[in-house]
Amino acid sequence: MHKPRVMFQGTASSVGKSVLVAGLCRVLHEDGYKVTPYKSQNMSLNSYITEEGKEMGRAQVMQAEAAGIKPHALMNPILIKPTGDMKAQYIIEGEVFKDMTAMEYQQFKPELKKRLKTLYEKLEDDFDVVVLEGAGSPAEINLREGDIVNMGMAELIDSPVILIGDIDKGGVFASLVGTLMLLSEEERKRVKGVVINKFRGDLEILKPGLKMLEDIIHIPVLGVIPYFKLALEDEDSVSTVFEQHPSTLEEKLIIKIIRLPHLSNFTDFNRLFALEGVAVSYASKPHELEDADLIILPGSKNTIDDLNFLKEEGFVPILHRHKAAGKTLFGICGGYQMLGRKLYNPSLMETTIREVEGLNLLSIDTQFETEKTMTQVKGYIVSDKGHLKGCLNQPIEGYEIHMGQTIWYDESLVPFVALNETLGSADHRIEGYHDPDALVYGTYIHGIFDKLSFTLPFLNALACAKGLGADSIKLAGSTHTDYAAFKESQYSQLANLLRDHLDLETIYSILFK
Numbered sequence: 001m002h003k004p005r006v007m008f009q010g011t012a013s014s015v016g017k018s019v020l021v022a023g024l025c026r027v028l029h030e031d032g033y034k035v036t037p038y039k040s041q042n043m044s045l046n047s048y049i050t051e052e053g054k055e056m057g058r059a060q061v062m063q064a065e066a067a068g069i070k071p072h073a074l075m076n077p078i079l080i081k082p083t084g085d086m087k088a089q090y091i092i093e094g095e096v097f098k099d100m101t102a103m104e105y106q107q108f109k110p111e112l113k114k115r116l117k118t119l120y121e122k123l124e125d126d127f128d129v130v131v132l133e134g135a136g137s138p139a140e141i142n143l144r145e146g147d148i149v150n151m152g153m154a155e156l157i158d159s160p161v162i163l164i165g166d167i168d169k170g171g172v173f174a175s176l177v178g179t180l181m182l183l184s185e186e187e188r189k190r191v192k193g194v195v196i197n198k199f200r201g202d203l204e205i206l207k208p209g210l211k212m213l214e215d216i217i218h219i220p221v222l223g224v225i226p227y228f229k230l231a232l233e234d235e236d237s238v239s240t241v242f243e244q245h246p247s248t249l250e251e252k253l254i255i256k257i258i259r260l261p262h263l264s265n266f267t268d269f270n271r272l273f274a275l276e277g278v279a280v281s282y283a284s285k286p287h288e289l290e291d292a293d294l295i296i297l298p299g300s301k302n303t304i305d306d307l308n309f310l311k312e313e314g315f316v317p318i319l320h321r322h323k324a325a326g327k328t329l330f331g332i333c334g335g336y337q338m339l340g341r342k343l344y345n346p347s348l349m350e351t352t353i354r355e356v357e358g359l360n361l362l363s364i365d366t367q368f369e370t371e372k373t374m375t376q377v378k379g380y381i382v383s384d385k386g387h388l389k390g391c392l393n394q395p396i397e398g399y400e401i402h403m404g405q406t407i408w409y410d411e412s413l414v415p416f417v418a419l420n421e422t423l424g425s426a427d428h429r430i431e432g433y434h435d436p437d438a439l440v441y442g443t444y445i446h447g448i449f450d451k452l453s454f455t456l457p458f459l460n461a462l463a464c465a466k467g468l469g470a471d472s473i474k475l476a477g478s479t480h481t482d483y484a485a486f487k488e489s490q491y492s493q494l495a496n497l498l499r500d501h502l503d504l505e506t507i508y509s510i511l512f513k
Ligand SMILES: NC(=O)CC[C@H](N)C(=O)O
Pocket: 264, 265, 298, 299, 300, 301, 302, 303, 332, 333, 334, 335, 350, 401, 402, 403, 404, 405
């Protein structure tokens, strides 16, 4: 049975497709439908590991949350993770398929297309409705032929389309009309409505333009969505998270995250940005680390190349000076690997460099393997040294995504995270170490800062060492105490916004007619 479906496409990247898909999923969920989000292909370094140990893009995770369901890799069967040099790692159905160049992928697409249809049908079986998302713009005429994410996908499963334009970017009429002009007659017929997103002005002034637009395109405008800001975990590679700057630095704990060229999983730091008493920002240049109390080395899709970036850009001396001054460093996944002594790459994963010296701040060695570790984990803090004093036994949850295996540990290293569960089964191993001085911390666990019972005492101990109050760091506002409840409230607000500004009646008739 062909289930009701609709696809949101955009006139460009970042016009708000992901969020509107999440919003429509929420509306349908509230109205009693079993709805799933879907996007055939994502390009992003911000992925997620499902309960089944499969990897997928984070936008569909956020949308699944809005739809009130668990994320499943079938909701995003293709994930492209760029490693640099026109190459990328391709994740298909949640598993590593292989590394390919853009050209190799282009040639592989026809074969993939057949499989995509089967996978889509497998997903829709379990649901009443599917809300699909396109990627970038459907008017990339050079890519149309092999397309499997915009009109190619819509055609594959015979889905109607709603086209979204971004008025904040400017040129919204031209981009909507232009996009439609570049589509074939067949494709244009699929477009059942257009939506104007991110509107900041006076609707009365816009209205005549909407009428003129409809007269030109003969497709109804299904809504004008006002510009809004909600705390939703968007994952697009084009993102504004890096532009955030701390306001006043005095009396705050200064956290700097190094902006690596292949930085992955920046959602690890969402929690930090929601805290009071800290000033968190990204640093692209070594001098920006001068005033940091805590330096974080984030995950990376290409650890070795990013490590070389740190060396070439002159980060190394300042990282060592930071430690020598008794200040703290924290590495997650790729960042953890970089903190070590040596990195071996016999199978030439991610890059063509075989072996490289690490930053030598933590006595570990890492080797990149052909097998990828993808797992959700649970554990707890097992050290009470240094800044971990108040964290002992506190639970930790997160996930691991890495090709590298840390194969050698110095005996003087102190374990600080012990796991007790991976993917729902008992598993006891150490997955995080700090140096004997408890200044340099490293772990493979993404999402380690999400549990405040660890994050708050850890950061408050750092704040204390700086001479700030012992309780100076807390969650901003009281509404955030329960992160899950906070996110739920954001999804409801989003649904309300769409109910107020979208012609849902027409959208329902597009879906269910
Ligand atoms: N997520 C990460 O930071 C991955 C680290 C590294 N690229 C690996 O695969 O091992």
